[in-house]
Amino acid sequence: MNFFIQRSELRDLYEKVVAGERISDADALRLFESKDLNALGAIADFVNQRKNSRRASYIINRYINYSNYCILSCQFCSFARKKRDADGFELTVPQIVEKAREALKLGITELHIVGGLHPSLPFSYYLEMLSALKALETEPQPALASSPENAPRPASTKLHLKCFTAIEILHLAWLAKKTLVETLTELKAAGLDSLTGGGAEIFRKEVRSKIAKGKESAEEYLEVHRQWHRLGGRSTCTMLYGHVESLADRVDHLRQLRELQDETHGFTALIPLAYQPEDNEIPIIHPPTGFDSLRTLAVSRIYLDNFPHLTAYWVGLGMKLAQVALNYGADDIHGTIIEEHIFHMAGATSPQLQTEADMVKAIREAGRTPVQRNTFYEPLKELAGSQPADEADQR
Numbered sequence: 001m002n003f004f005i006q007r008s009e010l011r012d013l014y015e016k017v018v019a020g021e022r023i024s025d026a027d028a029l030r031l032f033e034s035k036d037l038n039a040l041g042a043i044a045d046f047v048n049q050r051k052n053s054r055r056a057s058y059i060i061n062r063y064i065n066y067s068n069y070c071i072l073s074c075q076f077c078s079f080a081r082k083k084r085d086a087d088g089f090e091l092t093v094p095q096i097v098e099k100a101r102e103a104l105k106l107g108i109t110e111l112h113i114v115g116g117l118h119p120s121l122p123f124s125y126y127l128e129m130l131s132a133l134k135a136l137e138t139e140p141q142p143a144l145a146s147s148p149e150n151a152p153r154p155a156s157t158k159l160h161l162k163c164f165t166a167i168e169i170l171h172l173a174w175l176a177k178k179t180l181v182e183t184l185t186e187l188k189a190a191g192l193d194s195l196t197g198g199g200a201e202i203f204r205k206e207v208r209s210k211i212a213k214g215k216e217s218a219e220e221y222l223e224v225h226r227q228w229h230r231l232g233g234r235s236t237c238t239m240l241y242g243h244v245e246s247l248a249d250r251v252d253h254l255r256q257l258r259e260l261q262d263e264t265h266g267f268t269a270l271i272p273l274a275y276q277p278e279d280n281e282i283p284i285i286h287p288p289t290g291f292d293s294l295r296t297l298a299v300s301r302i303y304l305d306n307f308p309h310l311t312a313y314w315v316g317l318g319m320k321l322a323q324v325a326l327n328y329g330a331d332d333i334h335g336t337i338i339e340e341h342i343f344h345m346a347g348a349t350s351p352q353l354q355t356e357a358d359m360v361k362a363i364r365e366a367g368r369t370p371v372q373r374n375t376f377y378e379p380l381k382e383l384a385g386s387q388p389a390d391e392a393d394q395r
C-alpha cells in the first residue's frame with residue numbers, strides 16, 4: 001500500500017476504489033474537503049494507472065477563434081465583445097483556412113474552433129467553414145518542421161475538426177431554424193468531427209445565474225452532448241471551478257456528467273478549467289490555487305470511474321502545475337494550441353503555445369511515457385519513457 005495512504009483518513013475510500021466500487025457523492029465531497037493531498041493524489045494515481053498505465057498524452061493542435069462577437073454577456077466571460085468594441089474581431093472563411101494551412105506545416109492533427117454567438121453570420125458561414133477546412137485533407141501535406149527525435153509524421157494526417165460549444169450548437173440550430181438533431185447532422189455532413197466541451201461551467205442553476213446568466217441550462221448542455229453521442233459522435237466536457245461555486249456544486253456537476261456518461265459513453269475526457277479572474281464581472285481576485293487545482297483533478301479522476309481520460313489543461317494551470325497533475329490523476333496535458341484568446345483575455349499568464357518537445361520533456365520528467373494522441377485520445381506515436389534518474393539529476 002502506498003506510504004501516504006497507510007495512515008490517511010482516506011484509507012477506507014482507497015480500499016473502496018481498489019475493490020472496484022463506485023464512490024458516492026458523499027465520498028466525493030469528503031475527498032474534496034480533505035487536506036490530505038498526498039493521499040488524494042495517490043488514490044487518483046491508482047485509478048489513472050489502472051486505466052492508462054504510465055502513459056501520458058499530448059496532442060498537436062491549433063486553436064482558432066472565428067470571432068469574439070457575442071449576443072450574450074456571461075458575467076465570467078472576458079472574451080466576448082460587442083460590435084461597438086474596438087478589439088472585436090471576426091475572420092472570413094479564407095482567413096481561417098490560411099491559419100489552418102499554416103498549422104498543418106507543424107503537423108497538427110486537430111483544429112479546435114470556437115467563437116461567440118455572432119449576431120449576424122448566417123448558418124451557411126459555418127457550413128462553408130467546415131467544408132473548406134475538410135478540403136485541406138486532400139491537399140498535398142507539407143514536410144514537417146522539426147519534431148522531437150526526428151520522429152516521423154504519424155500515419156494518420158486526417159485533420160480532425162473539433163468545433164463549437166453546446167451553446168454555439170443551440171445558436172446554430174436557431175439560425176438554421178432546424179431541430180438540434182437536424183443541425184448536428186448537417187454540421188457533421190459538412191465536416192464536423194467532434195464537439196468541444198466548453199460552456200459547461202457549473203451546472204447548478206443558482207451558480208449559473210451568477211456567472212453565466214442567459215446561457216443554456218445544464219439540461220440543454222447535456223442534451224446537445226447526448227444527441228451528438230447518439231449520432232455516433234464523441235466529445236469532451238469541462239467544469240469551470242474556482243469562482244463562486246461550493247465544493248458540493250462541483251460534486252453535483254461531476255454527478256451529472258457521470259450519469260450522462262453511463263447513458264451514452266460518448267465523453268472521451270473531462271477537462272477541468274481553472275477560473276481566470278481578470279476583466280470580468282465576478283468579484284474573485286485570485287485564480288484557484290495549486291492545492292485546489294490538484295484536488296479538483298484528483299477527485300474528478302476518482303469519481304468519474306466511467307471516463308477514460310482526464311486532461312490537465314496547461315493554459316489555465318501553467319505547464320508546471322499541469323506536469324505535477326500527471327501524478328494526481330491526469331493522463332493528458334492537452335496540446336500545442338499555438339494561439340489562445342479565451343483564457344489569456346481573462347488573465348492567464350501561461351504562454352500562447354507549447355512545443356511538442358516541451359510537452360514531451362514535461363511528461364518524461366513526471367515519470368511517464370509520452371504519447372502523441374489524436375482527438376479521441378488514441379495513440380499516434382509513443383516515445384521512449386521517462387529519463388533515467390541520473391540524467392535528470394545532472395541538470
Ligand code: SF4
Pocket residue numbers: 070071072073074077078079080115116117167212215
Ligand atoms: S461565455 Fe460564450 S456565450 Fe457567454 S458571453 Fe462569452 S462567448 Fe458569449
